[in-house]
Amino acid sequence: MSDNNLIKKVAILGAGVMGAQIAAQCINVGLPVILFDLPGKPEGDKPLSKQAKSGIALKAIENLKKLKPAPLGLAEDANLIQAANYDDDLDLLAGCDLIIEAIAERLDWKHALYEKVSPHIPEHAIFATNTSGLAIDELSKGFSGDLKKRFCGVHFFNPPRYMHLLELIPASETSPLVLDALETFMTSTMGKGVVRAKDTPNFIGNRVGVFSILAVIEEAKRFGLSFDAVDAVTGSKLGRAKSATFRTSDVVGLDTMAHVIKTMEDSLQGDSFSALFRIPEVVSQLIAKGALGQKSKAGFYRKDGKTVMVLNPVTGEYQAATATIEPLIERILKKPIGERLDLLRSTDDPQAQFLWAIYRDIFHYCAVHLGSIAESAREIDFAMRWGYGWDKGPFEDWQAAGWTQVANWIKDDIEQGKGLSKEPLPSWVFHGPVAEKQAINTPEGSWSATESCFIPRSTLPVYQKQVFRPTLLGDGSPDPKTAGSTIYENLDLRAWVDDREPKVLIASFRSKMNTFTTDVLNGIQKAIELAEAHYDGLVIWQPTSLKLGTPGGPFSAGANLESALPMVMKGGPAGVEPFVKLFQDTMMRVKYAEVPVICAVSGIALGGGCELVMQSARRVAAMESYIGLVEVGVGLLPAGGGLKEAAIRAARGVSESGSGNYLDFIKAAFENAAMAKVSTSAQEAMKMGYLQKGDIIVPNVYELLALAQHQVRAMRYAGYRPPIPKLIPVGGRSVASTVMGQVVNLRGGGFISEHDAHIAEKIIRIISGGDVDAGTLVPEEWLLKLERQAFVELMSHPKSMERIMGLLQNGKPVRN
Known part of the structure; x- marks a missing residue:
């Protein structure tokens, strides 16, 4: 049952927000999925058609096309x-290998x-x-016999497409083989970071995360900080989500947060916190006012036009959000x-004291509850990073700051009544292996408070990928x-081999944002x-794809403009031409290399x-890949072969269609470059022509490198030969003139600027091959020369x- 391919079709029971988006993620990764919900009710005596009876699910599917952030890689794929x-279609469950129930959080409804x-489950x-917090063992009582062994909890974080964390929670009778199969499937097929949680209220992510939010609210009140002041200091500068605390709460939904808090209130009455x-x-x-956060356009924050307003809890009114982090605190956080913790403790400033307090509170809570909620410290750390x-x-921060030193600071605060x-x-904090090693995460494993030892990582075969x-x-x-x-290696690039695949060379950039120098x-x-x-x-491959927190760093932000400017200053606009020529020559070397x-x-x-x-x-792309030719934003155009390749792909389209109409195939490529369109997913990048048939889309970014290595070996084994250079039939001046007529209309309507x-x-004119007749055959170098000349002209x-x-100065493109 641990074979990932055993799950070939999925059913989702419940077409609410989470159920529909989990179904969308199934489609994103190429899995057939059935979305169930209640049958629609007829109006009057006329019976509903079979399709209309599934109207609730159909409406949810249609809504997926409109949601932001988009749950689907391609909106039109919702139709898949x-x-x-539940009345007419339960026999469809017989063809499903995984059934995920995602209805409202009511035990009686679920049962x-x-x-x-x-009776319909194969x-x-x-x-x-x-579920985000209901007891899995209680839910399992809704089944009997062998089904109990095949039942467990999963907790997707919202939105399921983008959140890497998935919590996997066994009931007391769940088969270990089922858990292994589901961890394998969720990791590789669904692209998740799986954390196994114990069957305790709100599991790990929400148990610790919501505690953290409640602690922030309590400490903010204690130190007299406004909501926007708290967000100024608890966002990216603290190494947390950019949306910080209260903006995150608005995004999640205050009603959702209240539900999770209520679960903790009802089920954790014996908790010392x-x-x-x-x-x-x-x-x-x-909530009473209907201000539920982002979905109701008001919560802790609301927008008045372009002005961000924040709630004043004393007056109950909104006021302009103006709070910022104090310069001293900003320096300390670096x-x-x-x-950092030592300075925050000893600095007599409300923001400093507040920050030390929330660090202390989360350390304290995680240490006290480690044994009850998680197998080891590892699960808590990953849950907070990915969820x-x-x-x-929290344990990573504590360990990095000095284990015993921080423990003594926390102990002092507890004794002085400053804690929550x-x-x-717990005694293991001060005595035993953790204290001796001054570490809770070690090469031999992470500390388990229940087993009193360090637990190693999972050895499931899926992690070999x-x-x-x-x-x-x-x-x-x-x-x-x-x-x-x-x-x-040189200053900005390292070529290396992974010892497991010594026959595949890897090149990784070292430049800022992996730009080209x-x-x-x-x-x-x-x-x-x-x-x-x-x-x-x-x-x-770039190591930045595995950035801390939620993975997915940049592949490359394009040419390094800062390094190009001195060339212009020294030699005028033409001074940059040798760099552009080097770029073009390098891309041609990539294309025509003797090995893949x-x-x-x-x-x-970009x-x-x-x-x-x-x-x-070939390309192996993580699903969250955002690809596009964006040079127009900085007043330039693609000059590294991007427009040349657009011309080649247009010519291929004309040839394959047999239509001879270059305009049909050039127009989309032109719009992509001229409007600086960027794909919102790897699927859209394929639709835009940046990825090609035969390229692989990878759900889990951690598998990206291994799959690329395997592709190299497979292509080499199949006798790879580079493409043979060909002359390219181009659209010529007539196609360019037709498209420019549309551009003139856009300019006349004020939709684009003169520049x-x-x-x-x-x-x-470059994509069309310049001032030539339609169908003229030109070499690639001709198109590259057109790119180069136009680029240099624009630099002037x-x-x-x-x-x-x-x-370069403001981080934002100027529209002129």
């Missing part, structure tokens, strides 16, 4: 979800549904309940964690920036030379990053320079 209802569907199928487990009065008041967007888990509970820290597993501070995992054996370009050429001589091929060059893409691949992706032999139109004209344009300087 099969709608069903009634289990009784209804039980003998091999796994049944999981998606239970005095905190009350729905805060301000939250109750907001210090290493040990020095709440923290860069480091009088319960002392991860060259670099998610790391914890102190666990001894290899650093992907230095792992393996370095074969060649002269060293990166020369390094790629050197890596290809080495790969051709000694290896099966080359993978271009594969891009392992995750996160943004401008030159997109051009590298387009010209590689946008100027750049657009250059883009369409004052409006382009305005855009470049605006981006």
Whole structure:
């Protein structure tokens, strides 16, 4: 049952917010899925049609196309979800291998549904309940016999497409084989970071996360900080989600948060922190007014036009959000964690004292409850990173700051009555292996308070697909920036081999945002030379794809404009031409290498990053890949072969269709570049032509490198040969003139600026092959020369320079 391929079809019971979005994620990863809900009720005496009876599910499916952030890689793929209802379609469950129940959090409703569907569940199928906090053992009582062994809890975090965390919770009778099969499936197929939780209220993520929010609210009240002041200091500067505390609560929904708090209040009355487990009065008041957060356009925050307003809890009125982090506190938060905590404790400033207090509270709570909620410290750290967007888990921070030193500080505060509970820290904090090692996460494993030992990582075979597993501070995992054996390196690029796949060379960039510099370009050429001589091929992969917190860092943000400016200052606009020529030559070297060059893409691949992706032999892309030619935003155009490749793909489309109509195939590529369109997913990148048929979309970014390595080996084994250069039939001046007519209309309507139109004209003339007749055959070098000339001309344009300087100085493109 541990074979990932045993789950080939899924049923979701419940077409609410979570059920529908879990169904969407199934479609994103290529899994057939049936979405069930209650049958619709007829109006009057006329019976409903079979389709109309599934109207609730159909409406939820239609709504998926409109939701933001988008739950689907491609909105139109919503139509791949099969709608069903409980009256007519339960026989469809016979063809499903996994059934996920996701109805409202009511034990009696869930049990009634289990009784209804039980006779239709096939003998091999796994049944999981998606719940954020109900007791799994109590829910399991809705089944009998063998079904109890195939029943467990799963907890997707919202929104399911983007949140990496999935909690897996067994009931007392759940078969270990079922848990292994589901962990394998959720990890590899659904792309999740699986944390096994104990069957305790709210499990791990929400138990610790909601405690953290309640502690923040309590400490903010104690130190007299406004909601926006709290968010100013508890966001990215603290290594937490950018939306910080109260903005995050608004996003989650205050009613949802209140439900989770109520679960804690009802079920954790013996908890030594239970005095905190009350729905805060301000939250109750907001809910009573219908201010539920982002979904109702008001919560802790609301927008008045472009002004962000924040609630004043004293007056009950909204006022402009103006609070900022104190400069002293900002400097302290840049210090290493040990020095940071010491300074926060000793600084007589409300923001400093508040920050020390919330660090102390979370450390205290996690230590006291480690044994009851998690197998080891590892699960708590990963749950907070993947479910709440923290860069480091609480135990990682504590360990990095100095274990015993911090423990003594917490002990002193508890004794002085400053903590949120009088319960002392557990004895294992001060005595035994953790204190001796000054570490709770170690190379041998993470500390288990129940087993009184360090528990090693899971050895399920699925994790062999991860060259670099998610790391914890102190666990001894290899650093992907230095792992393996370095074969060649310069300042901005490292070529290396992973010891498990020594025949595949890997190139990783070291530049800021993995931008292209002269060293990166020369390094790629050197890596290809080495790969051709000694290896099966080359993978271009960035360690930043495995960034802390939720994974998915940049593949490449394109050319490094800061390094290009000195070339312009020294030699005028033409001074940048040698760099552009080097870029083009490098991309052609990528395309025509004697061995396959594969891009392992995750996160943004913009401008030159997109051009590298387009010209590689194959692409292996994480689902969350955002790819596009965006140069127009800085007053330039793609000049690394991106427009050349657009012309080639248009010519291929014309040839395959047999229509001879270049306009049909050029128009979309032109709009992509001229409007700086960026894909919102790997699926959309494929639709836009940046990914190609045969490329692989990977749900779990941690599997990206291994799958790219395997692709190199498979292509080499199949006798890979580079493409043979061909002459390209182009659309010519007639196609360019037709498209420019549309651009003129856009300019006349005020939809684009004059400079946008100027750049657009250059883009369409390059894709169309320049001032030639339709069908003229041109070599790639002809198109590259057109790109290069247009790029240099734009570098001399004052409006382009305005855009470049605006981006470099303010981080935002200038619209001029």
